[in-house]
Amino acid sequence: xxxPLTDFVALFGLDLVLCAGCLRLLSARGMDMRWxxxxxxxxxxxxxxxxxxxxxxxxAYIRGVSSDLSVTxxxxxxxxLRQRLSEHCVQHSRERTAVLTVVAVxxxxxYPLALGWGDWDAYRPGWGAPGMWAILLFISLLAWARGLRLxxxxxxxxxxxxxxxxLESTNLWDYLMDxxxxxxxxxxxxxxxxxxIPGWSDRAAPxxxxxxxxx
Numbered sequence: 001x002x003x004p005l006t007d008f009v010a011l012f013g014l015d016l017v018l019c020a021g022c023l024r025l026l027s028a029r030g031m032d033m034r035w036x037x038x039x040x041x042x043x044x045x046x047x048x049x050x051x052x053x054x055x056x057x058x059x060a061y062i063r064g065v066s067s068d069l070s071v072t073x074x075x076x077x078x079x080x081l082r083q084r085l086s087e088h089c090v091q092h093s094r095e096r097t098a099v100l101t102v103v104a105v106x107x108x109x110x111y112p113l114a115l116g117w118g119d120w121d122a123y124r125p126g127w128g129a130p131g132m133w134a135i136l137l138f139i140s141l142l143a144w145a146r147g148l149r150l151x152x153x154x155x156x157x158x159x160x161x162x163x164x165x166x167l168e169s170t171n172l173w174d175y176l177m178d179x180x181x182x183x184x185x186x187x188x189x190x191x192x193x194x195x196x197i198p199g200w201s202d203r204a205a206p207x208x209x210x211x212x213x214x215x
Contacts, residue, residue, distance in 0.1 A: 009166045011048075011059040013074040014066065019044050020077035023084050037085060068167050070178040071158040072103065095150040097192060098143060100185040102151060107182035110173065126173035
């Protein structure tokens with residue numbers, strides 16, 4: 001039986017993200033492109049295989065742990081899949097960094113308040129507050145003026161998905177970001193910042209004694 005639309009979209013997006021992660025690991029190992037494509041396709045199909053007494057796909061059990069993923073994460077995963085499968089640079093690192101920076105800033109603002117570190121409910125605007133739409137419009141126009149196209153595109157897709165109700169959640173925040181994406185975005189920003197701080201890499205790297213220096 002075909003699953004409901006919300007379940008199918010959630011499982012399909014989760015499958016794409018997992019396959020993108022698998023392909024990224026395979027690419028790091030320098031594997032031949034034909035093997036990478038074959039393994040990724042096999043992973044994509046096997047995750048739909050029904051298991052257990054309820055005959056649910058493997059993805060359903062993973063979804064029980066990961067919850068639904070955001071439109072932003074799925075879009076970034078699709079771009080990563082296309083880039084690695086075609087060996088063609090689809091997105092510039094500047095575009096990707098801009099998206100992850102906005103997500104990281106939003107995560108540092110949203111999740112502490114959601115955990116009760118303030119008196120204001122940060123999730124409330126996600127149910128349709130005009131102020132949140134205005135902020136998203138401002139960020140999108142600012143990114144577009146600076147020559148960034150990926151961020152406004154993702155915001156537009158998230159708004160369309162939220163309007164259509166393709167996920168179980170009715171909160172716009174859940175379409176724009178999720179905890180897994182937030183962790184990745186924050187770690188990415190920390191890694192980028194560490195490269196720009198003078199002396200950070202030298203302090204972080206282990207010191208190897210020269211041959212003339214006694215151990």
